[in-house]
Amino acid sequence: MKARHLLTTIGMAALMLSSGAAYAQNKMTVGFSQVGSESGWRAAETKVSKIEAEKRGIDLKISDAQQKQENQIRAVRSFIAQGVDAILLAPVVATGWDAVLKEAKEAKIPVVLLDRSIETKDESLYLTAVTSDTVYEGKVAGEWLAKETGGKCNVVELQGTVGSSPAINRKKGFDQVVAANPGMKIIRTQSGDFTRTKGKEVMESFIKAEGGGKNICAVYAHNDDMAIGAIQAIKEAGLKPGKDIKVVSIDAVPDIFKAMGDGEANVTVELTPNMAGPALDALTAYKKNGTMPKKWIQTESKVYTPETAKAEYEKRKELY
Amino acid sequence: MQLKSEQPDLLEISGLTKGFPGVQALDHVDFTLRAGEIHGLLGENGAGKSTLIKVLTGVFRRDGGSICLDGQEIEARDPADALSLGIGTVYQEVNLLPNLSVAENLFIGRQPHRFGLVRTGEMRGRSSELLATYGLHINVADPLGSYSVAVQQIIAIARAVDLSAKVLILDEPTASLDAQEVETLFRILNDLKARGIGIVFVTHFLDQVYAVCDRITVLRNGRLVGSRPIAELPRIELVSMMLGRELAAEALHRNQRPAVTGNPMVAFKDYGKRRLVEPFDLEIRPGEVVGLAGLLGSGRTETAKLVFGIERAESGQAFVDGKPVRIASPRDASRLRFGFTPEDRKTEGIVAELSIRENIILALQAQRGWLHQIPRRKQDEIANRFIKLLDIRTPDAEKPIGLLSGGNQQKALLARWLATEPRFLILDEPTRGIDVGAHAEIIRLIERLCDDGLALLVISSELEEIASYSDRVVVLRDRKHVRELSGPEVNADTIMTTIASHQ
Amino acid sequence: MSGMMQVSSARTLPKGLPQLAALLVVLLVNWLVFRDFFAVRLQDGRLFGSLIDVLNRGAPVAILALGMTLVIATRGIDLSVGAVMAIAGATAATLTAQGYPLPAALAAAAGVGLACGLWNGILVAILEIQPFVATLILMVAGRGFAQLIAEGQIITFVSEGFAAIGGGSFLMLPMPVVIALAMLIVTHFVIRYTALGLFIEATGANVRSSAYAGIGTKVVTIAVYMWCSLCAAIAGLIVTADIRGADANNAGLWLELDAILAVVVGGTSLFGGRFSLGLSVVGALIIQAMNTGILLSGFPPEYNLIVKAIVVLAVLLAQTPVLSGLRFIWRAKA
Structure with missing residues (x-):
């Protein structure tokens, strides 16, 4: 009981500190309810958001929800109470936002969704959603591989966490390309939970199950971390990643550029951590001239190959 | 408080019998309760009070006998069923x-x-x-x-x-109440009595029995000792019923031994703890047996726990061989070569899952520390020696001790401490719940240990027994050491009158 | 009256039989779905094959299960081992990345592990907080600590020495397997060749009786939690070395549950008392053999957890006295 009490006290103190920050005149104040810091990409998103806000002279208040919707709802409410000019929300789940967003709307505070959209009947509850198209990411990765191999390739797939939307969508996009290329086949698919450890373990078993890896032309991983695990598994089996087995993945985190620089990975599709930039641009325009942005701002899904790996690695190192 | 004798009994129990493996918990017990009566059910631990209540309320199935409520034979399947039949129970917790x-x-x-x-x-x-x-x-x-x-x-x-309870059973309701709360409770009981409800009142506070009960029934070792109207029952007689002996015309003396002299092996000065037992002085010499006598809840077990460091004293000082010592835990006590066999063997004594061998060497091993494991051969030797010496009936030392009967478990616990070659042994109810044969063996063992020069502190509610081997007897009442008996005073009659006497 | 009470011993199966049988069945099923399952070859001077994968991948959970067995034997539970893995991994990786020598990094990780165990032990033994709640604190807070150490990223390092803990080999066996074996042997000796094993079993079976017999039950309890956390730290080093990076968010995630499962499958009762280190390791191998089998089978990943649950249920049922009793009756009728 005492420990809990202590934690609450610390939490309250932190809240008071953040809410007590000075309100600069004429400076736009934006509250950002971030999901948490569960991955390197997420941490980078937070970091980029700070940088992008600074660039535009915006005061950004970040609240970490530790993967809990109730914390996010609480954060949004406290932003409303503080009278911020706008709210950025990276929703942890798709449903259950109507009530709190209505409160924001009544307070005339525009809300922009980041990196995931929500399910609601009333689309006027948010200004716009800045997200990447995860289906498209899978498709881009597949198209690169189809072109590279002339449409003939036995692929093993490392899925993300079963049931998560990026896993479903990145599989869907890739499958569209496989369906269009009769020479392409997914011979094995398993979940690697988006982690390096599981990616490595699953790849080890794929290699064994497919004749020591001889039947595998490429591995398609739903994120870079699993690809990095897979690369180690391929090396330990005495094969050359990037050559004997091509490595295709999504996210574009720094470590995959390092692998590409070493010739061990072939391609990655970027999921940009810069969601806040376009969001803040849309907000500034809306506040200044009342310009209504599109309901969906899609971020770019850029393809990166080893040629630019070194430069990209240096560029990203700081963010992650 | 006048009761018409022709009034029919509300509840009539006759010849009730219930056995558990190794114990006959109820042996042909009769009990009657009238409407509008408060009936005290008394007895020491293990007398059969709680078994009687549990059979009555359907927690246990009876082996034999009959229970009639309002002239109808009943058999409750469970407490809820008992309640629907009209028997409600309120427990201490x-x-x-x-x-x-x-x-x-x-x-x-x-x-x-x-x-x-x-x-x-x-x-x-x-x-x-x-x-x-x-x-x-x-x-x-x-x-x-x-x-x-x-x-x-x-x-x-x-x-x-x-x-719709016709019968209300109160199982030690006053144990955790203060005086004023007890008074309120008694006022309510008297109201209910006036409404014609029959109340069974389990307690071990004699003052309360006299304050509120109309009649009492005393059980002892699963047998009915008797039922008596309280108005005509002297206190001393009630105590004698509970402790199981008639006032003998000629005072039974133990075989007089010369008084043990010399310096005390252990001594406690002004030793006590609030709410547990009031500060007391106690000295025990080598080769001396001191008995602790008193009713349940009088502070006798509490004294033992204080002396063995299970409870920490708040006042006073302990001495071993005249030198002050600190006893803050059983570990400290064990290092001073004290030993303790608790009253509640199952929860405080044996480790049921472990073997007899492991149980016997446990205290010795604890003394030696975890680094110095007693070699297995030595363990076997110790275990087998004590199995033979104390005649523990078991096919071998590797059986889980939980499978043994009470008497053999008790012997194994004695063996646990004897293996440490103790200088001071505290035995809390060493013969409780033990069959006759083992009972005698344990008493003989106590006498032998005393002859070997051990200092012994023995708690027992068997007055004859305690009088027979004790050099001195300390009598406790209401968490207080009230009197120390020695020499010719050490006899069951004097002990009993001291227990029963008012302040 | 004073003799033995009647106890039927005919019904209980020989100790360890259900676990070994289950392991055998799972391995056989693996062989049925993948005929090269038992094929082992030499690759770069170390054994290579699916069977080796089972051992290699099962090693971290087996090491966790060693410590967990002791904790459970004292009637406790340690939910924080996954978080301790992450802390230890992050500590060692950060120090290595900053250029500290390997022994220093490893010692620091072990020290952090022991400190975590001390914390848990004090909460349980001295403050008498229920183990479930007490270790839940570190389970939640510990991962946060690891994230703080790693600053929310995967800390990668370049150290062949450190990487060898996960990917190296010794006498052709993968290093994690060697470490797990060594930990099993060390734990066994510490427990069975001192009186600690007896004290642990006594404390778990009846803490009161044990204390009254003069055992320092609080010290025993704290020691056990410290050993458990040390095991967790070692397991954390292995998974960190394996991917050459400390993933504070995912290292050891949910592994506390696998470890508890391994102990329970190994037949140690959650009510404390008697325990078997060896069978807990067998439990860990059963779980890993299942995981590997599912991966090799090409089963859709959506079924993984269900298959796992069914097999675990089967092993547990085989151990329950009720079912053993039924089997006894059935045999008597036949």
């Missing part, structure tokens, strides 16, 4: 749900409802009315747990009576 409201507790399982919805308002109204008849004016919407044990007990009584 109230068995209601502390996190539900008072009203919900009163009406649980029978909430007034309409269209499937509980009518909370009506329930609360009726709860308030009900409790008002007991002189209790509280907010019935509050959780039960927010009230004192006394209030909870009254609520439990109200619930039981409201569920």
